[in-house]
Amino acid sequence: MVRNISILGSTGSIGTQTLDVVDSMENVKVWGLSTNTSIDLLERQIRQYRPKIAAVMDDQCAKKLKQKVNDTDTKVVAGMEGLIAAATLPQVEMVVTSVVGIVGLVPTLEAIKARKHIALANKETLVTAGNIIMQQARNHNVSIIPVDSEHSAIFQCLQGDDQDAVRSVILTASGGPFLHKRPEELKDVTPQQALKHPNWDMGHKISIDSATMMNKGLEIIEAKWLFNMDIDQIQVVVHPQSIIHSMVEYIDHSIIAQLGLPDMRIPIQYALTYPNRIASNHERLDLCKINELTFIRPDFETFTCLALAYEAIKEDGTMPAVLNAANEIAVDLFLKGKIGFTEIAMLIEQTMRKHNNIKDPSLKDILESDVWAREYVKDSLEFGVGSLEL
Ligand code: MG
Numbered sequence: 040m041v042r043n044i045s046i047l048g049s050t051g052s053i054g055t056q057t058l059d060v061v062d063s064m065e066n067v068k069v070w071g072l073s074t075n076t077s078i079d080l081l082e083r084q085i086r087q088y089r090p091k092i093a094a095v096m097d098d099q100c101a102k103k104l105k106q107k108v109n110d111t112d113t114k115v116v117a118g119m120e121g122l123i124a125a126a127t128l129p130q131v132e133m134v135v136t137s138v139v140g141i142v143g144l145v146p147t148l149e150a151i152k153a154r155k156h157i158a159l160a161n162k163e164t165l166v167t168a169g170n171i172i173m174q175q176a177r178n179h180n181v182s183i184i185p186v187d188s189e190h191s192a193i194f195q196c197l198q199g200d201d202q203d204a205v206r207s208v209i210l211t212a213s214g215g216p217f218l219h220k221r222p223e224e225l226k227d228v229t230p231q232q233a234l235k236h237p238n239w240d241m242g243h244k245i246s247i248d249s250a251t252m253m254n255k256g257l258e259i260i261e262a263k264w265l266f267n268m269d270i271d272q273i274q275v276v277v278h279p280q281s282i283i284h285s286m287v288e289y290i291d292h293s294i295i296a297q298l299g300l301p302d303m304r305i306p307i308q309y310a311l312t313y314p315n316r317i318a319s320n321h322e323r324l325d326l327c328k329i330n331e332l333t334f335i336r337p338d339f340e341t342f343t344c345l346a347l348a349y350e351a352i353k354e355d356g357t358m359p360a361v362l363n364a365a366n367e368i369a370v371d372l373f374l375k376g377k378i379g380f381t382e383i384a385m386l387i388e389q390t391m392r393k394h395n396n397i398k399d400p401s402l403k404d405i406l407e408s409d410v411w412a413r414e415y416v417k418d419s420l421e422f423g424v425g426s427l428e429l
Contacts, residue, residue: 040312041133041156045071045125047094047146048138050080052242053160053186053303057135058084060308063320067311071125073138078104085113091128094121096142119145126150133311135186136161139244140367141360141409144168148402151175158310159265160186162257163367167360168405169264183265184310189258190265191306192284192297197266198314200289208266209286209294210258211278212337213238215249218279222341228380230373238281238301247370251383252337256348257366260359263352270352275345277335282324300324343384351391356398357408358391364412365390372420390415 044061048054049072061067073094074081085093085108093108093115095101101117108115116124119142126134126146134150135158136143143161148168150157152175159165164172176183185191189210197205216235217225233250234243241249248254259273284306286296299305300322308319339346344366351362369383378386390412397404 040315042066043068043070043130043132044135044158044311045069045073045090045092045128045131045133045150045155046135046137047071047073047122047126047143048075048136048161049084050074050077051137051139052240052245053137053307054135055080056303057137057158057307057311058088060304060311061088064308064311064317068130070128070131071134073122073125074100075138076100078107082107085111089113090125091130092116092121092125094118094125096122122146123149126155127153131155133158133184135307135310136164137186139163139242141167141363141406144402144405148172148175151179151181154179154181156182156184158184158186158307159190160307162187162254162261163363165261165264166257166363167409168402169260169359170399171402171405173264173267182313184313185261185265186303186306186310187258187261188301188303188306189285190261191309193262193266193287195297195309196285196287196295200287200295202267204289204291205266205268205272205287206290206292207272207274207288208262208268209274209276209288210255210262211281211283211285212252212255212275213249213281214277214279214335214337215252215254217250217341218277218335220341222381225341225380230376233373233380237279239303243374244367244370247373247383248366250380251344251370252342253344253348253366253370253383253387255337256345256351257363259348260352270349275337277337278332279335280329280332282329282332298324298326344387347384347387347391354396356396357400357404358394358396360400360405360408361391361394361396361412362387364409365416368413368416372416378420386416386419389419
């Protein structure tokens, strides 16, 4: 069980829930915390947890925070340098990576090189650079423990069994707020409607990704790398109750599932206590209250983002990084009211079509493709969505 951790992205949804879990455990020391811009909350966290380093991505916010906490022993460090410092502190055994976006990639890589175990809640790290990350983790003998509920479920279902006996992994998807909708019904949905997830309370980016089902697409790519699967070994089923968090099918046709209430504190705690389990004081799952569990095949025609994610990982190379970057920008544009909901997938598809895929990419290739895709999406918006040939 780990005792010394850093949390990258401590003011977000997963970060604050990680601190809840830390509060419920004995003897866990938090050495590093970080935020993008939420310095008021980070100040409160600094006063409560007394970390050695607090990293703030935004330079101006870092300056402000420095003044606010100059009566404490916590050192405030700005930008990527700060994230890396928090991720590589000598005392730290495990880094919880709960930042949103590709910004998590480099600090995660540096943490692995500094031989820190990773509790991985940042999807983009494996989506964009899964091959490099898993290779480095093997080289440095560190564990990558998934925090995402689906991957934690699969990880739990794999304990004690032989990887060679796995036939497939089955990722469950809630279907999001627009389950059963047809493409024409989705044209005019607002960010407010898209943000209303039926089961999970999450950050804005991931809520929109759930509404487009890109979230499941990114999870397919993550699962491929985490569990060393061929892409055709990864299935998705829509399971609207979000009680079964995912499953593993074995060659004898047994399927093992992990069930629980939709509460991220369960997978977070498991990542921190793995391979042990400790008692939780949160609500227990009452199966009779749930009454029924249902399963539906995903609708690839309405939720084209899911199909695009399968396509990106089949092509591999820099294509998943391009998918991810185009999605990040498109989601941001949708949240700002600049594009419609269905234009998110259109923009991603256009960007993928224009990308010259690089096979076996270096980290530099991945980061450059990421920048290229962001610029491309912004440019195509300037000229009008749909004006470019598909
Ligand atoms: Mg998930």
